[in-house]
Amino acid sequence: MNDKLFSESCVQNRAPILAVLREVFADRRRVLEIGSGTGQHAVYFAPELPHLLWQTADVPAHHACIRAWLDEAALPNALPPLALDVNDTAWHSDRYDAVFSANTLHIMGWPEVERFFAGVGKVLEPDGVLTVYGPLNYNGRYTSESNARFDAWLKARDPASGVRDFETVDALARAQGLVLHRDIAMPANNRMLVWRKP
Secondary structure, three states: OOOOOOOHHHHHHHHHHHHHHHHHOOOOOEEEEEOOOOOHHHHHHHHHOOOOEEEEEEOHHHHHHHHHHHHHHOOOOEEEEEEOOOOOOHHHHOOEEEEEEEOOOOOOOHHHHHHHHHHHHHHEEEEEEEEEEEOEEEOOEOOOHHHHHHHHHHHHHOOOOOOEEHHHHHHHHHHOOOEEEEEEEEOOOEEEEEEEOO
């Protein structure tokens, strides 16, 4: 059995995301990727950002695939995946000066989104940076027809999931002492949110 799964969306969004990470992670050292998925983002970003130690993390069910990508790439600065379920607190013990997560908030249920931010508040060092990529609503409205269709598809698959509202997500970040630094328009009606922890 081949553990190395492939995500087309990772290929489509990786270059625009990297352009942002080059800037906002320029002075970072250790980044925790929450929800590494297939592992494709890690093996693309790590060699392009060689000053960073890139820590992959996801639920154990995804580890075989992440390891398959990492083993093939053999990168010195991309680490094997940590077991990270936002509902557990085991991952709160380490510290990072950057956290990255792509296409995760709309997959989780809202209680998990709350625990995601609570956990980030614990692991992010002072002056740390949190970057989150994905679709968002503003003022309770979809930013595009494609996002409305995507939200309907998500909810049909899992009623607890769905495209999140920027305002409620930002409120969770602010509750952890994070300050919104940038809100960047990305291709395919996605956003990149960048928070800093003063």
